[in-house]
Amino acid sequence: xxxxxxxxxxxxxxxxxxxxxxxxxxxxxxxxxxxxxxxxxxxxxxxxxxxxxxxxxxxxxxxxxxxxxxxxxxxxxxxxxxxxxxxxxxxxxxxxxxxxxxxxxxxxxxxxxxxxxxxxxxxxxxxxxxxxxxxxxxxxxxxxxxxxxxxxxxxxxxxxxxxxxxxxxxxxxxxxxxxxxxxxxxxxxxxxxxxxxxxxxxxxxxxxxxxxxxxxxxxxxxxxxxxxxxxxxxxxxxxxxxxx
Numbered sequence: 472x473x474x475x476x477x478x479x480x481x482x483x484x485x486x487x488x489x490x491x492x493x494x495x496x497x498x499x500x501x502x503x504x505x506x507x508x509x510x511x512x513x514x515x516x517x518x519x520x521x522x523x524x525x526x527x528x529x530x531x532x533x534x535x536x537x538x539x540x541x542x543x544x545x546x547x548x549x550x551x552x553x554x555x556x557x558x559x560x561x562x563x564x565x566x567x568x569x570x571x572x573x574x575x576x577x578x579x580x581x582x583x584x585x586x587x588x589x590x591x592x593x594x595x596x597x598x599x600x601x602x603x604x605x606x607x608x609x610x611x612x613x614x615x616x617x618x619x620x621x622x623x624x625x626x627x628x629x630x631x632x633x634x635x636x637x638x639x640x641x642x643x644x645x646x647x648x649x650x651x652x653x654x655x656x657x658x659x660x661x662x663x664x665x666x667x668x669x670x671x672x673x674x675x676x677x678x679x680x681x682x683x684x685x686x687x688x689x690x691x692x693x694x695x696x697x698x699x700x701x702x703x704x705x706x707x708x709x710x711x712x713x714x715x
Contacts, residue, residue, distance in 0.1 A: 535588055536684030537575040542589035546650045550712050551591050557714025561606030564644055564714035565599045574599055582612040586686050590650050593658035596686035597677045598645055601662055605643075607636035619680040619687035626694025646672055647709030656681050663709045670705045 534541075553571045557564045560581065569575050572595040573586030583599045586592040596617075603613035611631055618624040647663040658679045663672040676699045678689040691698055703709075 533684050537585035539575055539587045542587040544589055546590040546653055560602035563602040563605045565602035566595055581609055590653045593679050593686050594648055594660055597660035600688050610636040619682050619689045623690030623692045623694055627690050630694050644715045646713050647706045647711045649709050672703050674701045674703050
């Protein structure tokens, strides 16, 4: 069963995707704004190679920090089974199944954490991280607590200290997913986002690490996710999945 709950009153505005360039998609979608500094343009979004230092991040196979069961280790080929509700975080509807996949912990500030050590848990983590990135009130907490301890996180935090949270009023929503790779230590989840009537979608390929008993976003060394973004003409290759 799918329900969309609204923990706060929000006025949503649906913006069509008007361009297919990486930078415009990121800015129009209002996603990963915590790691894409306000005022960034095409010059600052040039893809950068991943520095070798990122490979030294500590990963583990520890049990869930919230005691969640490890769950099914099969990569999902369809929408996750079970009771899934959808909640607005910022302007993005994100999935929740607290006892099945997570988030098992939602702080007083709205920060969402603790996902199962499984491919579906990684999917839920990626979707919730995307939502938190669309909310200026959660950008600091998301970067501090939902990003892996890497040089990229420190770069992103430095950008937040210098520029502050980025405001967004976008109505872009999750449209589909694909779990590209999965091991007990690492996962890559591709998230397709879109809005309006356009079939074009923006795609973020989010690398995750299992760290401190939870899935954490591995931010590239320059502190942005621009190099992980692309555009696609439609949802071919993705499992359609949306709460709005």
